Amino acid sequence: MTLVIPFLALALAGGFVAYHRKSLLLWTVLSAIALAICWFTGVNQTAVIVAAAIVALISAIVLLPFLRKPLVSAPFMGFFRKVLPPLSQTEKIALETGSVGFEGELFTGDPDWNILLNYPKPQLTAEEQAFLDGPVEVLCKMVNDFEITHVHADLPPEMWEFIKKNKFFGMIIPKEYGGLGFSALAHHKVIQKLASISSVVSSTVGVPNSLGPGELLNHYGTKEQKDYYLPRLAVGEEVPCFGLTGPFAGSDATSIPDYGIVCRGMWNGEEVLGLKLTFDKRYITLAPVASLIGLAFRMYDPDHLLGDVEDIGITLALLPRDTDGVEIGRRHFPLNSTFQNGPIRGKDVFIPLSQIIGGPEKRGLGWNMLNECLAVGRSITLPSTGSGGAKAGAVVTGAYARIRKQFGLSVGRFEGVEEALARIGGKAYKISALSQATAAAVDRGDVPSVPSAIAKYHCTNMSREVITDVMDIIGGKGIILGPRNFAGRSWQASPIAITVEGANIMTRSLLIFGQGAILCHPWVLKEMKAAQDEDRAAGLREFDKSLFGHIRFGISNAVRSFWFGLTGSRIGAAPGDAYTRRYFRKLDRYSANLALMADISMMTLGGKLKFKEGLSGRLGDVLSHIYMTSAMLKRYHDEGAPVAEQPLLAWAFHDSVHKIEEALSAALRNFPIRPVGWLMWLLVFPLGRRAEAPGDRLGHRVASLLMSANPARDSLARGVFLTPGQNNPGGRIASYLEQAIAAEPVERKLLKALKTGAIKALDFPAQLDEAVAKGLLTEAERVQLQELRKIIIDTISVDDFDVHELRAASFYDLPGKQRPQQAA
Template sequence: MFQSIMMGMKNAGMLPRLSDTERQALEAGDVWAEGEFFKGNPDFKALLAENYGQLTAEEQAFLDGPCEELIAMCDTWEMSRTRQVPDAVFDFLAENGFFALLIPKQYGGKGFSVLARSTIMAKIQAAGAAVAAIVVIPNSLGAAELTEKYGTEEQKAHYLPRLAKGEYIPCFGLTELTAGSDAASIKADGEVFRDEDGHLKARLNFSKRYITLAPIANLISLAVRLRDPENLLERGEDLGISVMLLHKGMEGLSIGARHDPMGVSFHNGPIYGENVVAPLANTIGGIDYVGKGWKMLMESLAGGRAISLPASAVGGARMLASVTGAYSMVREQFNMPIGLMEGPQAKVARLAGLQYLMEAARVYSCSAVDAGHEPPVVSAILKQQLTELMRSLSIDAMDVMAGAAIQRGPNNIVSDAYIGAPINITVEGANILTRTLIIYGQGANRSHPYARTLVESVEAEDSTRFRKALLGWVGGMVVNFGRSMTRYLTRGRSAGTPVSGATATYYRRLGWASTRFAILSDLAMIFMGAKLKAKGNFTGRLADVLSWIFLCTATLRRFEAEGRRAEDLPLVHYALNYGLKEIQDGFEGVYANFDAPVVGWWFKSVGGWLLRLNPIGKGVTDDLLAPAAAVVQTHGDHLQRLQAGLHVPAESDRGAGRLYRAFRMLHEVRPVHAKISQAIKARTLPKGHPADLVHLALERQVITAEEAEQVRETRRVQLESWGVDEFSPEEYVRIGSSTAVTEGFIGKDAPRPKLVASGQA
């Protein structure tokens, strides 16, 4: 019977057909927390026991020392105006090991953990996009990581020490005109031949674009599809995708032109190659790894997506929450801080609550990678969700700061984050693709307890394995249907919780959400089958549900890991109520668009009504806003703890520095303001702003002379912090005007990175 069912499913095309590249992507990495949600009954005790890492003393010292020094020496406005990074900055990066974060110590690197690299990448966003990119690219997917993981001993010995010292500046050549998010469709072509010297080489032709650091790079990791028409390797003509190392100066290689991404002055440009000849031994991993490039990339991205782009998003979000909270209390209208008005307060609360969630997800996921996991689904969630959240939070910050946010200049704090947000959303696969194809598609195939086994058994025509998988799947569905009904009727109480207190309800609701998600996944795969692969909007909604279940779980993990601090509860409540509403919205979208006979009708009618009658989450209520906003609006130890790992500029600095100074001084002068307010209530003083009444308050002995001076100085600093930049006509014209552009950031007389002879490996 099972044999006939298996063959019927195969012949009917009910199961998706996988290409070699899709199969390699699915085989990359492993299943981590997301597997618990596909089961429908997550083990929250196990998830809370997962590693939530901390930096070592050495890593913390690097964060507090060289990172702070780097940021202090970077004038982000001047670099954006001139589109140049000073030579001194590059020298500092090289001398202090910023290119060596992931390289093992035996090769002259730092050998830092994934969490440390992510934390460093988040912090140095304050140094500006150009400097951040110079650090991020050598420490993420590219020459160093791929060589360290897959390179031959000779390649490791040659490249890694030079990459660590900054003698090699790498870039990774993948994206092309016809291969953006569909990176596997690259047209870069290489033909294998035996040269006159007897060595196997490849003649390469390619056109790459959007390559970060390309204009200043002297070492390229090139993704290219190799052919072997003479079958010299005895593997057939099509060898597949390989990653080859090319050096600047090779004949036929053109590198150095610039793109202009959103006017953000990080180095990005095209790479062209016409009949570039490179030894086949320049393939990362040597000749044995020819054709294994796609698998290498997928394996590296499985955990890698959780590092650089999420770090950039989290660094930006935490900065925006900090400065917007301060600004909302420093800026006044109608004689009161705008942050106490409900409209701006709601924006500040969203910034505060969601940055807490984002940081939780970053640390939780990086800790998993450090523990040996390579979770491709979770890393895709982080990339897509955190960069999207960063974009929306940058809009919130712009809304609160209003005029001060739109006037560019050295005192503008938030415009660069707003302008640059779409860039992170676009790179490493556009977020549209990540949401509609990767998160749920890869998750369902990899993380579902039976789906992959079922597909593999059908392809192999293994009826015994098929029977076990099918019976397990059916049994699991029956159990989850029972769970789903019980958890619906009890509003999740039957799901249980590993903790007590204020957060217990969230575990119950997430358990309830996971059961419903598992049931919907099963029904979608059964009734839509292979067609599910093309239903991007539908799978995108399932991806949203999965993503927010994970993000909420990470938030709870952070709260536990940091000691269940009562002062953090306003942020936890905001983040969890926000996330549960996102889950509810995702479910409603799935129900409304479940296109299948009978089952689809039920979801769109009775099921949809029941879903809305008893929602998993109703969203953030007004009573949660003021407490969440107050966390970043109140100067003190709690705020400083939440700012750990974030660069807080000196009060003498323009922009954020002068804002933080006013924020602190207003906090310190509050008791004096309170005296004046009490005198107003007692009618000792007329109504008005305390700063306008200071002379009268002193005269009537409401405050002392020292307190009066404190009020006056605070008001002066406060008004100064509201100011925006202005330029003379000559200065305005000169901003952004063309200047003599040197080759990248290396000055004319500065020492150049040492170039290695073309083709050397």
């Protein structure tokens, strides 16, 4: 036994130092003290000497640079160069243009939660709040989504005029150019509210304020371009679109075949140096109504009119719609949502070099510019759209489930429906927190490449899951389209957000972890840059520093993962209050797990990791859910830790940590090098998996919150359009909830009388008359039940139409259109 004690002492000293991330020098000192105690207490001296030799060898190599560099760092640098994954041009630019915010802490294995909690609470200015309460509210009241999507296939002229007049297209344009100059948070709130009533309106407003000429000009335009175009864009005098995606280049935008050749040509009656463009774009939102087209293309200079470089690279330019050769195609028809979307084509279209965004000096920098703006757009437009739809769906469906009764019971009281309501409420809470967190990151000045990918993927995916559960609960109310339907169009439109600005499958399997593992890791990017440094001596110096920082980091995360797994994350300091402290401790564990698995995966798989999309996707899920839960905890504390919201927070948190452990488990069970996966399992799950999905009792509490009037439900409803009106069936249903709840005791009295046979009448009015006549109900209670019957009818009613109202009769009257032959 005494043979083991010295080595156990070294391990304990190492574990303490690694867990608390202290220096190797401290480990050397602690080990020396422990071995001295062993020596003088009669422990086997041979074992003590061997242990001391191990300490001396490790300390000498690591602490003495003249030994460390040639013996360890230089060979590792050579190995690192070989296993370094080759980066495509797309990936290189993505890494160069992104910035790292709090998500970087999640890759450390020991996040500093005070950084997150000390961020200022996101707040609108008085001007921004007035815009939400004024023009946005008015615009929402103007919406008749059924007419937009079924009758006109467009916004009515008065809505277009209102949007332009009130500068909805100029939210991101600075005030000096006539725009509103709003924060990213205000932008998020506007899109969220519009999306809660109409995805067509929200996308129409969202696109000019996302990736497009306005944002690109604001960041990169020349003074002349800004002075001319930004004021016109702000007031809708110019309607913008941006042509990026084409038939042969979707998610890999750097492969676009569209090209521009440097040449001389005529422009406004003068011969100037310019570009002859040939392009074919599709899926371009606002293209059918756009007057100003932003275009991405690859620029070539075969005659060397600008210099020695022939393939200049991706470049961005502005094309007025009336430019000779520009062809705006007919409209696409995106899943009945009918927002303006269509193709753009052109062959040998000439423009001067002055139309390049940023001027000729910005030629070839188009993908860098796009990558920054894509990150900002993904952070706001799509997550905010998902948030508006999910929050409105939760609030309205909760009211519907309380008002709608079957077998004499609110349908929301049935456990199957209750389970779906819990998912709706919990996911709406997640989406709301996540979308607000990424908007706040933009306002802090970040270019949140990784959080924007997380927000885009999970907000759109979860909102699709929410609307699916909504449709299941409301049944026939959801599948019969018409002015009374509040969910059908949202369900139809939900796959659209899944596909745009990077398809979700690609975003999950490639972008989230692929970028995060390099961009957010505290050491990997430094090692990559040092290994590629042409000055080998300087590169070795930096690599040496980063390598040993990385080694200490890896050992620490292995120790922390094992310790948290043994203790169930119940021990350790953590921020928060008595309720959330346990949540922060759990996130410490999963952060250590993520950092450990990222290191082992990159070390053992090297360049092959980028092709292991199953592993990358699962580790991306881990990162995503840690980031999401962080956003939820930040929001909870920003709101003053409201007790009423604890069931929503708890359901959302436990759902996420269950998914984290599922993803970790799947990644380990399918790890390409099986023995490595088995060893990592012992560190990550030494006592097996413990996280469970939210239970039925918690689900019942969440469902009950959605079906009753309470502060948590009010908080979830904040920021969506619920004003009751003729064209807002969801708002009307939500407004009925308190009235329906107040009438329930009287309704039960009537049902009891019917069940016992005290009332014999068969139709409802006669039943009320008989109940009043027999003294079973008062006159006031009769009126109360009559009002209840009216709101129930409005809640459950659906629309019907004459057949000619549903036919697209004019389609077959167009030249070249033939009706299909009937089967024999």
